[in-house]
Amino acid sequence: MTQALSIDSLRFNWPGQQAPLLRIEALTLTQGDSLFVQGASGSGKSTLLNLMAGVLVPQAGEIRLLDQPISRQRGKARDRFRADHIGYIFQQFNLLPYLSVQGNVMLPARLSRLRRQRALDQHQTLESAAAHWLSRLNIPESLWSRPVSALSVGQQQRVASARALIGSPELVIADEPTSALDQDNVDNFMKVLTEQCRSIGSSLVFVSHDRHLAAWFDQHLTLDAARNAEVAS
Numbered sequence: 001m002t003q004a005l006s007i008d009s010l011r012f013n014w015p016g017q018q019a020p021l022l023r024i025e026a027l028t029l030t031q032g033d034s035l036f037v038q039g040a041s042g043s044g045k046s047t048l049l050n051l052m053a054g055v056l057v058p059q060a061g062e063i064r065l066l067d068q069p070i071s072r073q074r075g076k077a078r079d080r081f082r083a084d085h086i087g088y089i090f091q092q093f094n095l096l097p098y099l100s101v102q103g104n105v106m107l108p109a110r111l112s113r114l115r116r117q118r119a120l121d122q123h124q125t126l127e128s129a130a131a132h133w134l135s136r137l138n139i140p141e142s143l144w145s146r147p148v149s150a151l152s153v154g155q156q157q158r159v160a161s162a163r164a165l166i167g168s169p170e171l172v173i174a175d176e177p178t179s180a181l182d183q184d185n186v187d188n189f190m191k192v193l194t195e196q197c198r199s200i201g202s203s204l205v206f207v208s209h210d211r212h213l214a215a216w217f218d219q220h221l222t223l224d225a226a227r228n229a230e231v232a233s
């Protein structure tokens with residue numbers, strides 16, 4: 001069976017750090033399963049996501065996505081692989097203010113030929129693919145042509161999720177996406193995001209310092225800067 005993600009003997013430190021910030025001996029995530037990464041501020045959660053996405057390169061060890069060694073790919077090949085296979089939900093959403101809600105959601109399908117083709121195979125046009133995901137994420141149609149700045153924080157978070165899901169990437173990575181939401185919105189958001197990832201067979205890697213969210217996930221990884229990383233379960 002394809003592994004969405006595997007990590008082997010990973011070591012990473014930022015310049016000037018004596019001991020590795022991250023030390024992960026072994027971790028595998030089967031395609032379709034979900035992983036919750038928790039840890040205190042400064043424990044290396046965002047650093048680990050950047051390693052998984054191939055934005056950072058480890059000093060030692062290997063990270064494989066879909067059985068490809070992203071940690072050893074270089075330049076354009078790595079950028080293309082990331083655009084094709086990873087949907088990323090940023091903590092601050094990173095929506096483009098000069099694009100409409102629908103324009104933001106279509107963006108990954110404009111940047112990746114593979115995701116464009118998958119979206120077109122399923123929905124005929126990119127507009128209807130974006131409409132599909134916006135409906136699934138409970139964004140009313142009256143908002144689809146509005147600028148993203150006209151939306152509430154919770155709505156923007158769901159637009160960012162629709163953008164991550166368009167073109168059905170194999171891996172969705174979410175960096176503290178609930179930190180700006182109140183408790184009711186957190187529960188709704190977790191339900192919708194995990195259901196939608198499951199509906200397209202995507203693996204979800206989700207970072208949060210809120211350990212109450214762990215119950216939504218198949219696997220858990222706890223980062224502890226003092227003792228490096230540990231697989232909790």
Ligand SMILES: Nc1ncnc2c1ncn2[C@@H]1O[C@H](COP(=O)(O)OP(=O)(O)OP(=O)(O)O)[C@@H](O)[C@H]1O
Nearest residue numbers: 014015021039040041042043044045046047048209
């Ligand atoms: N660009 C950088 N250059 C040098 N050191 C960095 C850099 N980014 C992060 N670090 C170091 O790595 C440590 C881990 O940072 P990281 O952002 O990965 O933690 P985090 O667990 O995501 O924290 P938070 O929950 O506060 O977002 C930080 O304490 C910092 O010292």
